[in-house]
Amino acid sequence: MKPLIHPDIDNITVEGILHALSDPVRVAIYADMAGAGCAQTCSTFLQVVDRSIPKSTLSQHFRTLREAGLIRSERQGVEMLNTTRCGEIEQRFPGLLPAIMSAHRVQLMQKARMARRKPAGSRTSTG
Amino acid sequence: MKPLIHPDIDNITVEGILHALSDPVRVAIYADMAGAGCAQTCSTFLQVVDRSIPKSTLSQHFRTLREAGLIRSERQGVEMLNTTRCGEIEQRFPGLLPAIMSAHRVQLMQKARMARRKPAGSRTSTG
């Protein structure tokens, strides 16, 4: 098993962060993790991401988050404990993650409103 | 020629914005455009992005920015005038774009510092 890669704080890039968080599954994972306040295992997120996502795919998503510098993963017995690196990133890119998380919440709330308005799976046609 | 697609403000997603700005060429274009204060043509950015980038590729980048809702493009005679939609987006996702642009500037400044420190094209080895 190859050792996990955690980039040094100075090698974390804005593009890497944005790319990592531009995927709905990953941003959901990250948001949940940021809100959790304590380290969480990978499998925890099988519940967060309600679709039954293959664990190989989930593993890749964690790798992407890790190599973008967003999270730190440490083996703890048979499982893997993940924590966000938001403190470090806040130092390097002040306000970036809070703004993304805030925007993410705005979007979640809007989605919830839309779902309440039109129950079945219909979408607005946007030319 | 198909009509240009500009998503309605309510259909602009955080993921779409992050994806669009997760490319170094696109974020450079967007940053320049946001700083310009007036509409700019596509070809303007051939200078901003110093690499000689093919115009088909540049066109695709503009399309990505446009369809993510970040910019608005209007034909003006023989050329295309582009403006950011930062006002609208600020309403929907307050603070998101300023934070990304700020982080981008931090990164540019760090790169400039590094380049001054080590003139030739050498990079830090980050395992």
Place this chain on the structure above:
DNA sequence: TCCATAGTTCGTAAAATACGAACTATGGAA
């Protein structure tokens, strides 16, 4: 030693991206 659990890696099919060639739309000159 054997098994279960948690996650990684590999192989391959599907999707996204880059870029040259060909095309479209507009404006100006002959």
Place this chain on the structure above:
DNA sequence: TTCCATAGTTCGTATTTTACGAACTATGGA
């Protein structure tokens, strides 16, 4: 009107990235 130049788009294809099942690795416990 016809022809040409400019600015940008679209198409075709090679390359890169991503998704996911199958096989593998690492740890803990019976």
